[in-house]
Amino acid sequence: MRSLMLVVLLGCVVAAMADHHSCGTLQRLKVKQQWSHAFGHGDSRIDFGIALWRAIFNQEPSYRALFKQVGGDDETSPAFIAHSQRVLGGLDMVISLLDQADTANAQLAHLKHQHDARGIPVAAYGVLKNAALATIGAQLGRCGDKEAWSACFDFIAEAIHG
Structure with a gap:
C-alpha cells in the first residue's frame, strides 16, 4: 500500500512539474482569478487600459500610428x-473561458479571423505580452x-496569430 501511495505521489509531482510551464488547468484557474482582481470593474478598467496602452506605446512608439483612427495619439481620449x-473586453472574454475548452477555442478562432483580416504583425503579440505582464504585475504585486x-x-x- 505504501509503495502504491508513493508511486501516486511521485506521479502527481511529475505531472505538476510537467504542467508548470504550460497553460494547464491550474494555470488557467489562477489566471482567471488574478485577471478578475487585476482588471477590476468600472473605472478601474479604464485605468488598467490606459496603463496597458502606455506600456505598449513606451515599448513601440510607432504603434500609435496604427491606432490613428481611434485616437491613438491620446490614450485618455474618449475614442481611444x-x-x-473593446480590446480588453475580448481579452476578458477569452480569459473567462479558459476553463471551457470548446467555447474558448471558438472565441479564439473568431479573434483569429478578426486579427488576420487586420494584418496584425506577429511581433505585436510580444509587445502586448510584455505590456500586459507588466500592467498585471503592477496590480497584483508578488x-x-x-x-x-x-x-x-x-x-x-x-491561437490568434498561429
Whole structure:
C-alpha cells in the first residue's frame, strides 16, 4: 500500500512539474482569478487600459500610428478609451473561458479571423505580452503568477496569430 501511495505521489509531482510551464488547468484557474482582481470593474478598467496602452506605446512608439483612427495619439481620449475597452473586453472574454475548452477555442478562432483580416504583425503579440505582464504585475504585486500568465498568454496569442 505504501509503495502504491508513493508511486501516486511521485506521479502527481511529475505531472505538476510537467504542467508548470504550460497553460494547464491550474494555470488557467489562477489566471482567471488574478485577471478578475487585476482588471477590476468600472473605472478601474479604464485605468488598467490606459496603463496597458502606455506600456505598449513606451515599448513601440510607432504603434500609435496604427491606432490613428481611434485616437491613438491620446490614450485618455474618449475614442481611444472606447477602443481600449473593446480590446480588453475580448481579452476578458477569452480569459473567462479558459476553463471551457470548446467555447474558448471558438472565441479564439473568431479573434483569429478578426486579427488576420487586420494584418496584425506577429511581433505585436510580444509587445502586448510584455505590456500586459507588466500592467498585471503592477496590480497584483508578488501575488501574481508570472509563469502562469506567460504560459496562458502564449496559448492565447498563438491561437490568434498561429
